[in-house]
Amino acid sequence: MSIKSIVYDDSADVLVIGGGLAGLCAAIEAANTGAQVTLLEKRGECGGSSVLSGGLLAFAGTDLQQAAGIRDSDAQLYDDLRRAGQEQNDAALVRTYVAHQRAAYDWLKKLGVVFTSVELAAGHSVPRAHSLRSQDFLALMEQRARDTGRVKIVFDAAAERLLRAGDGARVEGVVAQIGGKAANLHARRGVVLAAGGFARNAEMVNLFAPHQAKCVVYCGEGCDGDGVRMAWALGAGLRDVVHIKGTFGFHPDTGKTPGRDWSKHSVYRGAILVNKRAQRYVDESKSYKLLGDAVLQQPDALAYQIFDQGVMDTSSDTAPLFKFKEALALGRLWSAPTLDALAQCTGLDAATLTATVARYNGFVRAGHDDDFGRTGLSSGYGKLVELTRGPWYAYPSTSGLIATYCGVTVDAETRVIDVFGHPIAGLFAAGEMAGGFHGVAYMTGSSLGKCVIFGRVAGRNAAT
Numbered sequence: 001m002s003i004k005s006i007v008y009d010d011s012a013d014v015l016v017i018g019g020g021l022a023g024l025c026a027a028i029e030a031a032n033t034g035a036q037v038t039l040l041e042k043r044g045e046c047g048g049s050s051v052l053s054g055g056l057l058a059f060a061g062t063d064l065q066q067a068a069g070i071r072d073s074d075a076q077l078y079d080d081l082r083r084a085g086q087e088q089n090d091a092a093l094v095r096t097y098v099a100h101q102r103a104a105y106d107w108l109k110k111l112g113v114v115f116t117s118v119e120l121a122a123g124h125s126v127p128r129a130h131s132l133r134s135q136d137f138l139a140l141m142e143q144r145a146r147d148t149g150r151v152k153i154v155f156d157a158a159a160e161r162l163l164r165a166g167d168g169a170r171v172e173g174v175v176a177q178i179g180g181k182a183a184n185l186h187a188r189r190g191v192v193l194a195a196g197g198f199a200r201n202a203e204m205v206n207l208f209a210p211h212q213a214k215c216v217v218y219c220g221e222g223c224d225g226d227g228v229r230m231a232w233a234l235g236a237g238l239r240d241v242v243h244i245k246g247t248f249g250f251h252p253d254t255g256k257t258p259g260r261d262w263s264k265h266s267v268y269r270g271a272i273l274v275n276k277r278a279q280r281y282v283d284e285s286k287s288y289k290l291l292g293d294a295v296l297q298q299p300d301a302l303a304y305q306i307f308d309q310g311v312m313d314t315s316s317d318t319a320p321l322f323k324f325k326e327a328l329a330l331g332r333l334w335s336a337p338t339l340d341a342l343a344q345c346t347g348l349d350a351a352t353l354t355a356t357v358a359r360y361n362g363f364v365r366a367g368h369d370d371d372f373g374r375t376g377l378s379s380g381y382g383k384l385v386e387l388t389r390g391p392w393y394a395y396p397s398t399s400g401l402i403a404t405y406c407g408v409t410v411d412a413e414t415r416v417i418d419v420f421g422h423p424i425a426g427l428f429a430a431g432e433m434a435g436g437f438h439g440v441a442y443m444t445g446s447s448l449g450k451c452v453i454f455g456r457v458a459g460r461n462a463a464t
């Protein structure tokens with residue numbers, strides 16, 4: 001919006017749009033520089049997709065890894081991130097993540113965040129997904145924002161447009177609907193967009209990634225793409241939009257009944273994947289983004305994660321992706337004493353399923369998977385296991401669009417960059433709505449990680 005003289009109803013040094021993880025980190029960090037911050041959240045509570053998340057954050061070289069005897073390093077993290085993104089991600093953004101990641105981990109711990117375990121997950125060459133309970137995490141971060149005494153959080157406040165005094169002028173505020181009333185809010189120093197992704201905006205998803213239409217959608221209620229569109233309207237560039245991908249592992253009933261944690265990743269503990277024909281169709285150790293694409297090519301976009309009691313015994317009590325026992329208790333996981341019986345309850349052909357499992361076990365024994373080249377549990381890491389011991393389990397799975405992992409072009413300072421390569425003065429973006437960091441595919445834990453790392457950078461830069 002281009003307006004010569006704007007009448008403002010209220011002002012702050014920094015306006016943060018969105019009360020998910022990125023927005024809260026930006027707000028805390030801006031407040032810590034002494035800035036007065038107003039955070040607008042369009043829903044009645046903070047949390048966004050962040051609070052629904054699996055609570056895995058990717059950090060390398062931490063005390064938790066060391067205690068578990070895991071050797072990891074900045075260089076290895078950098079390589080994994082670049083590999084996961086198939087080198088289509090912005091090296092400068094990845095370097096920034098790596099440069100700030102240990103400080104971000106220490107900062108979170110200082111704020112009182114407790115990580116419970118380190119898990120091996122998609123795109124990791126060593127276990128580095130630091131696990132926590134996302135509900136506790138987001139509640140704590142909101143409290144820490146309030147503890148600064150300089151962050152005002154306004155609920156039911158939807159930012160609608162960015163304000164500046166003319167084309168090319170600095171962004172100096174937003175038009176918002178607050179409690180149903182329009183208001184112009186002034187940002188004396190800067191505006192941080194942290195409004196999350198756009199998985200719930202079918203029109204935008206269809207525009208960039210029509211091939212993802214068969215995904216189930218599961219993310220924060222506010223993921224409508226408002227932030228991306230506000231910046232786009234001012235000429236912001238867009239990155240990674242062609243790489244929108246669902247995430248493999250979601251139950252086809254996701255979101256149809258109340259409850260959370262619909263996604264399971266027994267493949268990274270040794271399960272195999274079969275389609276409705278009871279046949280394997282992919283190297284199961286690939287990133288779950290690529291597994292997401294692969295399942296969309298299968299009949300009815302459906303697969304089953306098939307595993308035995310040995311894999312079940314690795315069930316976690318804390319990391320939602322690996323809570324297989326909980327999935328069983330919730331009735332989402334099929335279980336049967338024999339493979340034949342499992343085939344019967346899932347509707348798979350028993351003879352084919354038995355042959356598929358036997359063939360796979362033969363590959364594990366021989367040390368090479370002649371069909372799909374699987375060499376490890378995840379990205380080549382972890383020893384493959386034979387599936388031999390009942391009871392047997394099947395988790396019906398499809399691809400879930402839980403995040404868009406793409407959006408406006410930003411530089412390493414989180415400044416929003418326009419289509420001509422110039423920063424849009426006064427405007428910063430962080431979190432899921434910022435593009436360029438992931439490239440082709442996302443490494444587990446790097447989205448929450450980037451919310452913390454780039455949220456902090458954005459908050460500091462907007463404030464100064």
Ligand SMILES: Cc1cc2nc3c(=O)[nH]c(=O)nc-3n(C[C@H](O)[C@H](O)[C@H](O)COP(=O)(O)OP(=O)(O)OC[C@H]3O[C@@H](n4cnc5c(N)ncnc54)[C@H](O)[C@@H]3O)c2cc1C
Pocket residue numbers: 017018019020021022023040041042043045046047048049050051052053054055056057058157158159160194195196197218219220221222223224226227402403430431432433444445446447448449451
């Ligand atoms: C089920 C699930 C599991 C996941 N698991 C992981 C994981 O384990 N590890 C990982 O790294 N990533 C994970 N992700 C992805 C990750 O959670 C998200 O990418 C990340 O939390 C996004 O954070 P954010 O702060 O950018 O956005 P959000 O947390 O979505 O917050 C954005 C906020 O902005 C608000 N908002 C939107 N528009 C406006 C507006 N116009 N005005 C004001 N407010 C607005 C929204 O209501 C929302 O509260 C998962 C996602 C889901 C859904």
